[in-house]
Amino acid sequence: MRLEAEQVQRLIREGVPMAEDIDLRVDSIEPNAATARVPFTEKLVRPGGTLSGPVQMALADATMYAAVLGTLGEVQMAVTSNLNINFLRRPGQTDLIARADVLRMGSRLAVCEVQLRSQGSDAIVAHVTGTYALP
Amino acid sequence: MRLEAEQVQRLIREGVPMAEDIDLRVDSIEPNAATARVPFTEKLVRPGGTLSGPVQMALADATMYAAVLGTLGEVQMAVTSNLNINFLRRPGQTDLIARADVLRMGSRLAVCEVQLRSQGSDAIVAHVTGTYALP
Amino acid sequence: MRLEAEQVQRLIREGVPMAEDIDLRVDSIEPNAATARVPFTEKLVRPGGTLSGPVQMALADATMYAAVLGTLGEVQMAVTSNLNINFLRRPGQTDLIARADVLRMGSRLAVCEVQLRSQGSDAIVAHVTGTYALP
Amino acid sequence: MRLEAEQVQRLIREGVPMAEDIDLRVDSIEPNAATARVPFTEKLVRPGGTLSGPVQMALADATMYAAVLGTLGEVQMAVTSNLNINFLRRPGQTDLIARADVLRMGSRLAVCEVQLRSQGSDAIVAHVTGTYALP
Numbered sequence: 001m002r003l004e005a006e007q008v009q010r011l012i013r014e015g016v017p018m019a020e021d022i023d024l025r026v027d028s029i030e031p032n033a034a035t036a037r038v039p040f041t042e043k044l045v046r047p048g049g050t051l052s053g054p055v056q057m058a059l060a061d062a063t064m065y066a067a068v069l070g071t072l073g074e075v076q077m078a079v080t081s082n083l084n085i086n087f088l089r090r091p092g093q094t095d096l097i098a099r100a101d102v103l104r105m106g107s108r109l110a111v112c113e114v115q116l117r118s119q120g121s122d123a124i125v126a127h128v129t130g131t132y133a134l135p
Numbered sequence: 136m137r138l139e140a141e142q143v144q145r146l147i148r149e150g151v152p153m154a155e156d157i158d159l160r161v162d163s164i165e166p167n168a169a170t171a172r173v174p175f176t177e178k179l180v181r182p183g184g185t186l187s188g189p190v191q192m193a194l195a196d197a198t199m200y201a202a203v204l205g206t207l208g209e210v211q212m213a214v215t216s217n218l219n220i221n222f223l224r225r226p227g228q229t230d231l232i233a234r235a236d237v238l239r240m241g242s243r244l245a246v247c248e249v250q251l252r253s254q255g256s257d258a259i260v261a262h263v264t265g266t267y268a269l270p
Numbered sequence: 271m272r273l274e275a276e277q278v279q280r281l282i283r284e285g286v287p288m289a290e291d292i293d294l295r296v297d298s299i300e301p302n303a304a305t306a307r308v309p310f311t312e313k314l315v316r317p318g319g320t321l322s323g324p325v326q327m328a329l330a331d332a333t334m335y336a337a338v339l340g341t342l343g344e345v346q347m348a349v350t351s352n353l354n355i356n357f358l359r360r361p362g363q364t365d366l367i368a369r370a371d372v373l374r375m376g377s378r379l380a381v382c383e384v385q386l387r388s389q390g391s392d393a394i395v396a397h398v399t400g401t402y403a404l405p
Numbered sequence: 406m407r408l409e410a411e412q413v414q415r416l417i418r419e420g421v422p423m424a425e426d427i428d429l430r431v432d433s434i435e436p437n438a439a440t441a442r443v444p445f446t447e448k449l450v451r452p453g454g455t456l457s458g459p460v461q462m463a464l465a466d467a468t469m470y471a472a473v474l475g476t477l478g479e480v481q482m483a484v485t486s487n488l489n490i491n492f493l494r495r496p497g498q499t500d501l502i503a504r505a506d507v508l509r510m511g512s513r514l515a516v517c518e519v520q521l522r523s524q525g526s527d528a529i530v531a532h533v534t535g536t537y538a539l540p
Contacts, residue, residue: 017179018189021156044152053196053215054153058189080188081514082487082536084219084354086381086399088374103397104358108513109486109538111356113397127373127383127399129356131487131536133514216379217352217401219489221516221534223509238532239493243378244351244403246491248532262508262518264491264532266352266401268379287449288459291426314422323466323485324423328459350458354489 029070063098092118164205167237198233227253299340302372333368362388434475468503497523
């Protein structure tokens with residue numbers, strides 16, 4: 001059974017405390033894709049700063065997971081096995097939005113691509129590829 | 136001027152709010168290497184759980200930064216350009232310790248390797264390589 | 271001065287003997303993008319087989335280089351500093367085509383994404399990201 | 406049944422034509438590790454040059470495969486799913502030697518680390534991590 005964005009957000013927040021720390025929101029779930037965001041808050045940045053690398057990695061990882069969950073339904077024990085991130089530009093002082101696409105859903109591995117952008121901008125802030133090992 | 140572990144820890148915590156959230160500790164700084172840890176606390180895990188992928192990535196990134204700062208001194212604007220992580224095993228319910236080694240310190244890029252282990256265990260929990268762009 | 275596909279192909283073949291071994295062809299050069307291919311030949315595969323991983327990596331690397339050369343003109347000493355490849359599907363028994371896009375052209379680093387597909391198919395055979403260090 | 410270096414070399418050369426092109430030699434096989442080399446020949450370099458990136462990637466991939474075969478015995482259909490390489494230094498004009506270590510041998514994935522060095526030098530020429538999907 002496919003899951004809705006709200007259910008996926010709940011599952012991720014239950015499973016990963018850091019997802020709650022960054023106030024992760026799952027915006028939408030489609031077959032083989034998901035969109036999620038980290039709202040910009042003063043809590044996550046120093047004065048004058050922007051969202052840090054670890055926040056970007058946490059967002060990318062969670063959005064990949066959302067795309068996998070949204071495609072397969074509730075998967076117990078799917079775990080990230082590899083994540084590769086290229087940091088391209090400083091994000092803006094606004095929400096950071098991730099779009100994850102499943103490049104291949106195999107029986108044992110799901111490979112995803114994620115693009116991070118600042119709200120209202122087309123420029124890619126970070127590009128991520130990752131692999132999930134499926135149970 | 137080379138920096139001590141305590142100074143590096145302060146610089147990282149000032150620069151990256153998430154480093155404070157995970158209570159990052161820099162244990163030691165050597166030429167071209169650094170060791171840091173995330174103390175195991177209930178705050179970072181669900182009941183019965185272990186430290187999540189994003190916590191591991193945050194620790195690895197910070198420890199690479201510590202190795203770069205410890206080698207070059209206070210570098211303004213050194214930023215991670217690439218990070219690749221392979222998650223190998225679930226960490227134990229104990230401190231997670233990262234050892235970062237500088238593989239190459241160039242004039243414009245520093246490439247590092249990081250191994251994450253649970254305290255008291257030789258097994259590698261996660262293996263990371265990363266690149267810092269130097270100013 | 272921007273270069274044409276033919277000039278880029280010649281530069282790559284002069285610089286990398288393996289590009290000649292795999293009969294690399296540069297199909298087109300656009301601003302921040304390039305397309306290249308490896309013609310399917312019996313020489314590169316075993317009976318019944320398809321193009322191997324190393325051929326795919328060589329093609330991806332050369333196509334990134336083509337995109338960088340096509341954008342910047344003849345760059346002396348641009349070198350690959352990082353390449354990450356996810357192998358997704360076995361390629362077909364036909365030409366393998368790579369499309370490289372420059373995600374960010376900085377003053378010191380160029381980051382590219384490459385998608386490999388078999389001729390006549392939309393399915394991605396391999397997904398690559400890479401970084402070039404610019405002189 | 407564990408395989409000897411000579412058997413592994415034959416299997417790799419049968420499976421990957423490029424391994425023959427670069428005259429790949431498997432030096433030794435140990436549990437969870439393998440050593441292999443590309444002999445320096447004028448055929449693989451331009452005058453004054455050194456072994457190219459694609460040759461380094463091909464060597465690293467083959468050495469990981471050798472470590473997997475040497476540990477598991479003859480594995481049908483083990484395929485590389487991910488390879489990440491950081492190019493650190495130009496290799497010397499001599500044999501290029503790869504040492505692969507298995508970081509984790511799971512039931513479905515084998516994760517390896519490879520270090521490439523020029524013969525007679527301790528400096529790491531390239532650092533590689535890779536994942537093999539096991540059948």
